[in-house]
Amino acid sequence: DAKTTQPTSMDCAEGRAANLPCNHSTISGNEYVYWYRQIHSQGPQYIIHGLKNNETNEMASLIITEDRKSSTLILPHATLRDTAVYYCIVSRENQGGKLIFGQGTELSVKP
Amino acid sequence: KAGVTQTPRYLIKTRGQQVTLSCSPISGHRSVSWYQQTPGQGLQFLFEYFSETQRNKGNFPGRFSGRQFSNSRSEMNVSTLELGDSALYLCASSLIGGGNIQYFGAGTRLSVL
Numbered sequence: 038d039a040k041t042t043q044p045t046s047m048d049c050a051e052g053r054a055a056n057l058p059c060n061h062s063t064i065s066g067n068e069y070v071y072w073y074r075q076i077h078s079q080g081p082q083y084i085i086h087g088l089k090n091n092e093t094n095e096m097a098s099l100i101i102t103e104d105r106k107s108s109t110l111i112l113p114h115a116t117l118r119d120t121a122v123y124y125c126i127v128s129r130e131n132q133g134g135k136l137i138f139g140q141g142t143e144l145s146v147k148p
Numbered sequence: 149k150a151g152v153t154q155t156p157r158y159l160i161k162t163r164g165q166q167v168t169l170s171c172s173p174i175s176g177h178r179s180v181s182w183y184q185q186t187p188g189q190g191l192q193f194l195f196e197y198f199s200e201t202q203r204n205k206g207n208f209p210g211r212f213s214g215r216q217f218s219n220s221r222s223e224m225n226v227s228t229l230e231l232g233d234s235a236l237y238l239c240a241s242s243l244i245g246g247g248n249i250q251y252f253g254a255g256t257r258l259s260v261l
Contacts, residue, residue, distance in 0.1 A: 071248055080152070080238050080252030081191070124191075128248050133204035134181040134196030134240075136248055141190075 041125045046143040049119075055112040057142050059125030062106040067129055070101060071136070072110045074121040081124065081138075084110065115146045149175060152241050152253035160259045166227040169256045173220050173241030179203075180222040181250060182214060185236040194237075197222055198244065226258075234260045 042060040049055040061070065071086040085092055085099045087108075092099045098111040112119055124141040153172040161167050173180050181204075182194040193206040197216035214224040220241075226233055236257050240250035 069248070078254075080240070080254050081250075082252065083249050086248070126248070130248065134179050134198070134242065134250070135193045135204045135206070136181075136183075136191075136240075136250060137193065138183075138191035 041127055041139050043123075043125055043139060043142045045140065046145070048145050048147055049112075049115045051117060051146055051148050052114055055115040055119065055144060055146065057110040057112075057123050057125075057144065058107065059110070060107045061125070061127045064105050064127050065129075068127050069130055070099065070105075070108045071126040071128060072097070072099065073124045073126065073136075073138075074119075075124070075141070076118075076121040084123075115144075117146050117148065120144060120146045152239055152251055154237075154239050154253035154256050156256060157254065158257050158259075160261060161229050162261050163229055163231060165229050166225060167229060167258060168223055168225045169237055169239075169258075171222045171224075171239030171241075171253060173222070173239075174251055177241035177243055177251070178220050179242045179244055180216055180220065181240045181242070182222070182224050183238040183240070184208070185238060185255070186232075186234070191238070194224065229260045231260050234258060 072084040073081040075081045087099045101108045122141040179198045181196040185191045196204040200216045216222045236255045238255045240252045242250045
């Protein structure tokens with residue numbers, strides 16, 4: 038599986054957009070980009086995933102560059118409850134239940 | 149629909165003992181994965197079960213084992229506990245054909261003294 042690189046930590050003001058970057062320069066053609074987050078003392082939570090097109094759901098938007106070597110997760114109006122560790126994972130679609138988590142980005146949303 | 153349920157939530161054991169953790173997946177989910185989370189190593193994949201068979205395994209010693217029952221519920225067992233086994237153990241379930249969208253439980257926090 039491709040390796041991902043994320044900033045260790047980021048801050049965001051409440052109500053502003055949070056843009057979380059992820060580099061995955063060795064991604065293969067059949068690998069998807071997945072985003073999960075983990076709020077303190079809880080299990081990880083799936084946010085969104087995509088292959089090459091930009092994706093949007095009720096939680097976030099995912100922007101994948103044309104060369105697929107990097108992506109950005111966008112939380113359009115961050116709230117204090119979005120404070121969490123965000124993980125970017127690159128994986129083939131059916132990986133036999135195995136997700137490889139990196140260190141993630143610790144996002145702090147401040148009032 | 150109920151989420152993934154893990155029991156117990158907290159557990160304290162001493163070195164050398166063994167422990168069994170339980171996971172009930174979301175109804176209809178037949179794949180169950182287990183992860184270990186520690187401050188030093190982060191989230192690491194232990195193993196995955198589907199239809200009572202282990203399909204995938206991470207890089208953990210044989211002291212870590214698991215099984216899955218016909219109702220998809222799963223247990224993991226750690227024998228001869230070591231201090232380094234202190235961790236949050238997370239279970240996740242997913243639909244077959246659901247890609248890598250996994251739904252996690254709240255975890256079992258194991259402390260080994």
